[in-house]
Amino acid sequence: MHVHVNAAASLxxxxxxxxxxxxxxxxxxxxxRVDEIRAAADAVAVGVGTVLADDPHLALDDxxxxxxxxxxxxxxxxxxxxxxxxxxxxxDARILDDAATAYVLVSEAAPDARREALESAGAELVVAGAExxxxxxxFDALESRGVERLMVExxxxxxxxxxxxxxVDELTLYVGSMVIGGRDAPTLADGEGxxxxxxxxxxxxxERVDDGxxxxxxx
Amino acid sequence: MHVHVNAAASLxxxxxxxxxxxxxxxxxxxxxRVDEIRAAADAVAVGVGTVLADDPHLALDDxxxxxxxxxxxxxxxxxxxxxxxxxxxxxDARILDDAATAYVLVSEAAPDARREALESAGAELVVAGAExxxxxxxFDALESRGVERLMVExxxxxxxxxxxxxxVDELTLYVGSMVIGGRDAPTLADGEGxxxxxxxxxxxxxERVDDGxxxxxxx
Ligand SMILES: NC(=O)c1ccc[n+]([C@@H]2O[C@H](COP(=O)([O-])OP(=O)(O)OC[C@H]3O[C@@H](n4cnc5c(N)ncnc54)[C@H](OP(=O)(O)O)[C@@H]3O)[C@@H](O)[C@H]2O)c1
Ligand SMILES: NC(=O)c1ccc[n+]([C@@H]2O[C@H](COP(=O)([O-])OP(=O)(O)OC[C@H]3O[C@@H](n4cnc5c(N)ncnc54)[C@H](OP(=O)(O)O)[C@@H]3O)[C@@H](O)[C@H]2O)c1
Numbered sequence: 551m552h553v554h555v556n557a558a559a560s561l562x563x564x565x566x567x568x569x570x571x572x573x574x575x576x577x578x579x580x581x582x583r584v585d586e587i588r589a590a591a592d593a594v595a596v597g598v599g600t601v602l603a604d605d606p607h608l609a610l611d612d613x614x615x616x617x618x619x620x621x622x623x624x625x626x627x628x629x630x631x632x633x634x635x636x637x638x639x640x641x642d643a644r645i646l647d648d649a650a651t652a653y654v655l656v657s658e659a660a661p662d663a664r665r666e667a668l669e670s671a672g673a674e675l676v677v678a679g680a681e682x683x684x685x686x687x688x689f690d691a692l693e694s695r696g697v698e699r700l701m702v703e704x705x706x707x708x709x710x711x712x713x714x715x716x717x718v719d720e721l722t723l724y725v726g727s728m729v730i731g732g733r734d735a736p737t738l739a740d741g742e743g744x745x746x747x748x749x750x751x752x753x754x755x756x757e758r759v760d761d762g763x764x765x766x767x768x769x
Numbered sequence: 770m771h772v773h774v775n776a777a778a779s780l781x782x783x784x785x786x787x788x789x790x791x792x793x794x795x796x797x798x799x800x801x802r803v804d805e806i807r808a809a810a811d812a813v814a815v816g817v818g819t820v821l822a823d824d825p826h827l828a829l830d831d832x833x834x835x836x837x838x839x840x841x842x843x844x845x846x847x848x849x850x851x852x853x854x855x856x857x858x859x860x861d862a863r864i865l866d867d868a869a870t871a872y873v874l875v876s877e878a879a880p881d882a883r884r885e886a887l888e889s890a891g892a893e894l895v896v897a898g899a900e901x902x903x904x905x906x907x908f909d910a911l912e913s914r915g916v917e918r919l920m921v922e923x924x925x926x927x928x929x930x931x932x933x934x935x936x937v938d939e940l941t942l943y944v945g946s947m948v949i950g951g952r953d954a955p956t957l958a959d960g961e962g963x964x965x966x967x968x969x970x971x972x973x974x975x976e977r978v979d980d981g982x983x984x985x986x987x988x
Contacts (some may be wrong), residue, residue, distance in 0.1 A: 561942060561970070561984065562925075563782010571962050583863035639847045706781075725920050725944070727970045727986060731929045732962015733955075739781035743951015744868060745788050751946045753782070756975055763975050765780065765982060767946060 564730035575726035577760030589615035591701035595631035597708035637664035641671040710741030782948035794945035796979030808834035810920035814850035816927035856883035860890040929960030
């Protein structure tokens with residue numbers, strides 16, 4: 551499976567403010583670019599932190615991109631994926647609507663009642679890992695369901711785990727020309743953090759987009 | 770006074786790992802560039818967090834840059850400045866050696882015994898602010914001592930306060946092609962963080978340096 555992480559951060563590496571409210575970091579050109587990456591993906595993933603903070607829809611905005619997918623025999627929108635060990639995704643989350651398949655990756659520790667609630671709300675559950683979602687196992691399960699190209703849109707906890715597991719193939723990072731600041735604000739890669747053997751990426755592209763810069767890395 | 774902030778961060782905005790140990794983020798070309806910015810400055814500032822973590826010397830490495838300063842009648846190295854409200858800088862800190870003037874910015878809350886210890890160790894004290902160093906006042910005092918061009922090398926607590934006080938004129942940020950990660954690792958701009966009215970900068974330059982990218986902003 552090809553895993554493409556895409557995110558927008560302030561120049562100090564923040565995905566949002568310490569209040570975890572969405573901040574407009576990029577502009578229209580970057581939104582269009584993100585929509586195109588989504589359109590090329592079989593599924594788009596986020597962590598449950600992002601679902602709880604932003605309630606994103608993760609569907610395509612541009613009707614032309616939807617039409618192009620349908621022309622090539624794909625579903626109109628990529629599937630949505632949430633990494634959610636304890637099945638905390640609210641049953642009225644926008645990613646569970648019927649615009650596209652919604653996979654919720656849960657661990658064995660997810661309470662039965664929550665699993666059933668999510669299934670009734672239309673989610674397809676993937677169980678992987680004892681306490682926390684095992685991303686390698688869950689991604690294998692997604693692959694066996696036909697997900698060959700996975701886009702990951704955040705947040706920083708999920709992205710760190712993906713780097714830790716060596717699962718990232720490609721990273722596109724929009725660096726907005728703004729400072730968010732805050733020692734408690736979410737960053738592009740949170741988690742425990744590395745203290746040695748830092749993953750080193752290869753900088754493929756550098757391009758000005760909107761009033762910031764788009765950095766493209768191969769991993 | 771012209772304030773130029775320079776730092777090297779990982780692509781996720783971290784200045785070092787959660788252990789606050791120095792991480793080699795950039796390479797030789799970037800080190801040379803930093804030395805040149807230092808050489809053009811009247812003084813180089815850090816927060817006491819950086820002194821305690823890294824014990825930097827903040828003097829010039831390149832003898833040609835030293836000679837050029839002496840040719841134009843400047844002291845061989847720029848002055849060193851520490852923002853250190855309670856005068857916690859160790860008396861054997863490298864920045865207090867006699868390579869150049871060392872200003873320690875303290876607040877009125879700094880204990881007398883610590884102030885005297887630092888003065889005996891060769892520091893020139895600047896008192897500004899009641900509990901915490903007032904950066905605008907301290908910078909005025911530095912300006913009256915002839916500091917027209919101040920370079921700031923970090924860390925993230927000091928840099929955030931400078932943005933908060935609107936004191937930054939220019940930012941050069943080397944973004945290394947590595948992930949450090951860690952929700953507790955220091956970032957380019959820590960502090961409380963902004964929740965609205967985020968400072969917006971103007972991206973002047975984008976240049977590949979070593980295996981990363983150098984971003985230059987005007988504020
Ligand atoms: N600027 C952008 O591009 C962008 C994009 C996305 C999000 N954001 C912002 O990011 C913030 C949310 O980020 P976040 O870091 O708090 O949350 P996140 O990464 O979206 O979700 C983290 C949660 O995912 C769950 N998870 C399940 N398995 C995991 C695993 N193996 N590794 C890591 N996490 C796993 C964990 O909860 P369980 O333990 O309960 O499973 C974890 O707390 C919001 O403020 C949002 O606005 C910004
Ligand atoms: N990669 C790089 O380019 C780079 C550069 C520098 C540092 N670093 C790393 O950054 C880390 C240290 O950063 P840090 O953020 O902990 O420390 P810092 O910014 O160097 O120092 C912060 C301290 O400065 C003092 N200070 C005095 N007046 C202040 C004011 N008005 N606003 C803010 N701080 C004020 C405060 O202590 P008091 O309250 O006691 O005064 C504060 O805790 C280290 O891990 C170091 O390796 C990396």
